Amino acid sequence: HCPGLHPVDEPHSLACDPAEAWRESHSFSARLRVFSALEALWLWRESRAPLCTPGAFGEKVPESWAYAKFSGAPLKVNVIDNTWRGSRGDVPILTTKDNIVSQPAKILNFLRKQKYNADYELSARQGADTLAYIALLEEKLLPAVLHTFWVENDNYFTVTKPWFASRIPFPLSLILPGRMSKGALNRILLTRGEPPLYHLREVEAQIYRDAKECLNLLSHRLGTSQFFFGDMPSTLDAYVFGFLAPLYKVRFPKVQLQEHLKQLSNLCRFCDDILNSYFRHSLGGISPAGQETVDANLQKLTQLVNKESNLIEKMDDNLRQSPQLPPRKLPTLKLTPAEEESNSLQRLSP
Amino acid sequence: MSLVAEAFVSQIAAAEPWPENATLYQQLKGEQILLSDNAASLAVQAFLQMCNLPIKVVCRANAEYMSPSGKVPFIHVGNQVVSELGPIVQFVKAKGHSLSDGLDEVQKAEMKAYMELVNNMLLTAELYLQWCDEATVGEITHARYGSPYPWPLNHILAYQKQWEVRRKMKAIGWGKKTLDQVLEDVDQCCQALSQRLGTQPYFFNKQPTELDALVFGHLYTILTTQLTSDELSEKVKNYSNLLAFCRRIEQHYFEDRVLKKHSRWYFQEWLHRTET
Numbered sequence: 001h002c003p004g005l006h007p008v009d010e011p012h013s014l015a016c017d018p019a020e021a022w023r024e025s026h027s028f029s030a031r032l033r034v035f036s037a038l039e040a041l042w043l044w045r046e047s048r049a050p051l052c053t054p055g056a057f058g059e060k061v062p063e064s065w066a067y068a069k070f071s072g073a074p075l076k077v078n079v080i081d082n083t084w085r086g087s088r089g090d091v092p093i094l095t096t097k098d099n100i101v102s103q104p105a106k107i108l109n110f111l112r113k114q115k116y117n118a119d120y121e122l123s124a125r126q127g128a129d130t131l132a133y134i135a136l137l138e139e140k141l142l143p144a145v146l147h148t149f150w151v152e153n154d155n156y157f158t159v160t161k162p163w164f165a166s167r168i169p170f171p172l173s174l175i176l177p178g179r180m181s182k183g184a185l186n187r188i189l190l191t192r193g194e195p196p197l198y199h200l201r202e203v204e205a206q207i208y209r210d211a212k213e214c215l216n217l218l219s220h221r222l223g224t225s226q227f228f229f230g231d232m233p234s235t236l237d238a239y240v241f242g243f244l245a246p247l248y249k250v251r252f253p254k255v256q257l258q259e260h261l262k263q264l265s266n267l268c269r270f271c272d273d274i275l276n277s278y279f280r281h282s283l284g285g286i287s288p289a290g291q292e293t294v295d296a297n298l299q300k301l302t303q304l305v306n307k308e309s310n311l312i313e314k315m316d317d318n319l320r321q322s323p324q325l326p327p328r329k330l331p332t333l334k335l336t337p338a339e340e341e342s343n344s345l346q347r348l349s350p
Numbered sequence: 351m352s353l354v355a356e357a358f359v360s361q362i363a364a365a366e367p368w369p370e371n372a373t374l375y376q377q378l379k380g381e382q383i384l385l386s387d388n389a390a391s392l393a394v395q396a397f398l399q400m401c402n403l404p405i406k407v408v409c410r411a412n413a414e415y416m417s418p419s420g421k422v423p424f425i426h427v428g429n430q431v432v433s434e435l436g437p438i439v440q441f442v443k444a445k446g447h448s449l450s451d452g453l454d455e456v457q458k459a460e461m462k463a464y465m466e467l468v469n470n471m472l473l474t475a476e477l478y479l480q481w482c483d484e485a486t487v488g489e490i491t492h493a494r495y496g497s498p499y500p501w502p503l504n505h506i507l508a509y510q511k512q513w514e515v516r517r518k519m520k521a522i523g524w525g526k527k528t529l530d531q532v533l534e535d536v537d538q539c540c541q542a543l544s545q546r547l548g549t550q551p552y553f554f555n556k557q558p559t560e561l562d563a564l565v566f567g568h569l570y571t572i573l574t575t576q577l578t579s580d581e582l583s584e585k586v587k588n589y590s591n592l593l594a595f596c597r598r599i600e601q602h603y604f605e606d607r608v609l610k611k612h613s614r615w616y617f618q619e620w621l622h623r624t625e626t
Binding site for chain 2: 124125127128129131132133135136138139140183186187190191194217218220221223
C-alpha cells in the first residue's frame with residue numbers, strides 16, 4: 001500500500017469495465033504525464049500537446065497507457081510542454097503524491113504493486129512467456145518500426161518530422177527531430193549493422209525481414225483468441241498494442257511493414273478491438289468527477305480542428321493521387337466537453 | 351544477405367553431407383576467451399552435440415578476426431564458414447538436421463521468443479559486466495582480451511573493444527544502468543526461464559532444442575566462471591531446476607568430452623558442497 005495514494009476500495013485487479021473503474025476511484029490522485037503518441041488515437045488535455053512517435057522515448061507511451069487502461073488504474077493524462085526537460089528521455093512519467101516513477105517498465109511494476117494488476121490471473125509460466133515475447137518484440141520488431149518512422153526518408157520528411165516539429169517550441173523543433181532520427185539510425189546500425197551486412201540497404205532488408213517474421217510469429221501465437229492469454233488483456237497485450245497500433249494507423253508514403261501487418265487479419269482485429277473497447281469508451285465515458293472543469297476554448301478549438309482536419313484530409317487525398325487507396329476514414333472528433341481527439345494530419349502542410 | 355544469396359547458400363549447404371573434419375573456432379580457452387564468447391561457443395557445441403554432428407574445437411588467438419561476422423564462434427564446414435548460433439542452426443537445417451521440426455507453429459514462436467530473451471537479457475548483462483563494470487574490466491577483461499598481443503597492441507585493442515561495447519550499450523539504453531539493476535534483470539530472466547522449464551527435463555518436454563543449447567551455454571558459463579564477485583552466479587544458483595537442467599545436459603552430451611576440465615571440477619565441487 002503506497003502511502004502516497006488515497007486508499008481505493010479494493011484492488012482493481014481485473015479491468016472489467018475501465019470506465020467504471022475510473023468513475024469509482026475518483027479519489028485517486030495519480031497523474032500520468034505523458035507525451036501523447038498519436039493524436040488520432042489517444043486523449044490529451046492541454047491544447048498545446050507536444051507529442052512523440054514511436055522512437056527514442058515514445059514507443060513505451062502507448063504501452064503504459066494501454067496497460068493502465070487494462071488494469072483499471074484511474075489515471076489522469078496530462079500532457080506537458082516540458083520539451084526541454086523531456087528531451088532527455090524522461091517521459092512517460094507517473095507521478096503520485098509522493099512518488100515519481102519514470103521509465104515504462106518501472107511504471108508497469110509500480111502499477112502492479114499498487115494492485116492495479118492486469119496480470120493477476122496469469123500463471124507463472126504465462127508471466128515468463130510475457131517477458132520472452134517482449135524481448136522478441138524489442139529485438140526483432142523495434143528496429144523496423146524505428147526505421148519506418150525515423151529513418152525512411154519519405155516517411156520521416158513527410159509525416160514524422162512535420163508532425164513532431166509542429167508540436168514543440170521553436171528552437172527545439174529544428175533540432176530534436178533530427179537528433180531523434182540520428183539516434184534511431186545509430187541504434188539500428190549499432191545493433192544490426194554488423195558484418196557481413198556492409199550496406200545500409202542490406203541492413204534494411206534484414207530488419208524488415210525480421211520484423212515480418214516477428215509479426216507472423218505474433219499472429220500464430222494470437223491465433224483466434226481475443227487477447228494473448230485468454231479473454232482478459234494483460235501486459236503483453238499492452239506491449240503488442242503499443243508497437244502495432246502506431247504502425248497500423250499512421251498513414252505513410254512507404255508502407256512496406258504496414259501492408260504486411262494488414263495481411264495478418266487477427267492482429268488488425270486485435271488492435272481494433274482494443275481501440276474500440278478501451279479507448280473509444282473513455283471518450284464518452286469519462287465522468288467529470290475529479291476532473292478539471294471544461295474550458296470553453298477547448299471546445300472551440302475542437303470544432304476548428306474538426307473543420308481543419310476535414311479540409312486537410314481532402315487535400316491530402318488529392319495530393320497522394322492514388323486512386324486504388326480507398327479514402328480512409330480518420331477517427332472523427334467527438335465534441336465531448338472534457339476531451340478532444342485530434343487528427344494525425346492536422347498540422348501537415350500541403 | 352539478400353534472399354537470393356541466402357537461398358543460394360542453402361542450396362550449396364544441402365548438396366553435401368556433414369563432413370568429418372568440421373571445426374569450430376574460438377579464442378584461446380585458458381588465457382583469452384571472455385565470459386560472453388565462452389557462453390556462445392558452448393551453446394554451439396551443445397547444439398551440435400545434440401544433433402549428433404561431430405565437431406572439433408580449435409582455439410586461435412585471432413578467431414574474432416577470422417569470423418565472417420566478427421563474432422565467435424564460427425564453424426568451418428566443407429568450404430563454408432558460418433558464425434553465430436542463429437545462422438549455424440539454419441545452416442545445419444539446410445543439411446537436413448533439425449531439433450525443432452517436431453514443434454508446431456506456436457511452440458516455434460515461443461522458442462524464438464525465449465531465445466531472444468536470453469540474448470536480450472543474459473548476453474547483454476554478460477557484456478555489461480565484462481566491459482562496463484570497472485572492477486571486472488580492470489582486473490579480468492583487459493588482461494585477458496589483449497593477452498596474445500605485445501605491448502602496446504594489447505592495450506589499444508582492449509580499449510577499442512571497450513569503446514565499441516560501451517557505445518552499443520548506450521544505444522540500447524543500458525549505458526545508464528547500475529550493476530544492481532543489471533543483476534536484477536538477470537534474476538528476472540532466470541526466473542522466467544525457471545518458470546518456463548518447470549519440472550520438465552527440457553524446455554519442450556522430452557527433446558532438447560536449440561533453446562536448450564543456448565540456455566545451457568550461458569548458464570553453465572556463468573556458473574563456472576570465476577569473476578571478481580560471485581553475484582552473477584548467485585543469481586542463477588537460486589533456481590534449482592536450472593541447475594539440474596545444466597547438470598543433465600552436461601551428463602548427457604559432454605560426458606565423453608573434456609569440456610573444460612577445471613571448470614567442470616569447480617561445478618561438481620560446488621554441487622557437492624551444496625548437497626552435503
